[in-house]
Amino acid sequence: MSQSISLSWSTGEVTLPQLGEVTPPQVSVQPDKLSNYDLILRCQDGLSPDRTAFAELLRRYQSHVDKILYHLAPDWQDRADLAQEVWIRVYRNIKRLNEPVKFRGWLSRIATNLFYDELRKRKRVANPLSLDAPRRLDDGEMDWEIASETPNPEEDMTTREFYEQLREAISDLPEVFRTTIVLREIEGMAYEEIAEITGVSLGTVKSRIARARSRLQSQLQTYLEA
Known part of the structure; x- marks a missing residue:
């Protein structure tokens, strides 16, 4: 498993770019007020993803990742580790996402691909679904x-x-x-x-x-x- 990065980033304020010839007072917006599209653009701007914007994306989509991994590998005890690895891959590759509106599908593909990468490593077939489990x-x-x-x-x-x-x-x-x-x-x-x-x-x-x-x-x- 890749080295981990902290996923407990604080959701501080995000400063919007200032427009116009006259410099207005600094305008700040809480990450949870931004759209998914704007959050992704902020993560793609700069040398590395904006941590507060990325933390908000994680908050919004963590349950989606957990659900995919749960249905594909309900009996795996290290699903939390797999979920963290998903977000590490997202953090490292989000700049390559050409269409931010397709973030959810791109995220699902990363989670699914990670599952099959691990499946091949373990050389065993895990039960993908437990319909009588909570x-x-x-x-x-x-x-x-x-x-x-x-x-x-x-x-x-x-x-x-x-x-x-x-x-x-x-x-x-x-x-x-x-x-x-x-x-x-x-x-x-x-x-x-x-x-x-x-x-x-x-x-x-x-x-x-x-x-x-x-x-x-x-x-x-x-x-x-x-």
């Missing part, structure tokens, strides 16, 4: 909901068995199919976003998702009929 949201944690609010013991056992089979079926998918189905069905990303992140054509993304769905449906047909 899912972390912005306001805390919640368990995956089941169809009935008050299931009887038999229904509860059947539901748990179904989700276990679904988890195993997703784990058994080829790596490229697993990535696309997680980004589409769990992350809720558009096909265009997935194409950008995975570096393949829109048609390939649609084909992979269709094949992944077909394979899951085939493996879980008994449960779906029940």
Whole structure:
């Protein structure tokens, strides 16, 4: 893992450039009042990214990075380290981002690529998703909901068995199919976003998702009929 950098930068004031022939009083704006676009431009200006602007970007998008890594590697104990490595890569490469409006997709691609870099290093296949585990949201944690609010013991056992089979079926998918189905069905990303992140054509993304769905449906047909 790369050497770490501090991610607990204070969110001090950012001084805006002064315009006009007459020098006006210094104008300052809190980073949380700036748009994402302006924050990125500030990070791209100068020899190194503006730390207060970068800290605000981190605050806004940290949960997004955590969610991607959680769904791709729920059983990895070092997800926090991976998340920090994502932001280190962002800090080092943000000047190369040509279209600031695409920051979210670019960030998702960095997180996904880092996951597969680590996966190849470990030479093992990690379970990408645990559908019966708590899912972390912005306001805390919640368990995956089941169809009935008050299931009887038999229904509860059947539901748990179904989700276990679904988890195993997703784990058994080829790596490229697993990535696309997680980004589409769990992350809720558009096909265009997935194409950008995975570096393949829109048609390939649609084909992979269709094949992944077909394979899951085939493996879980008994449960779906029940």
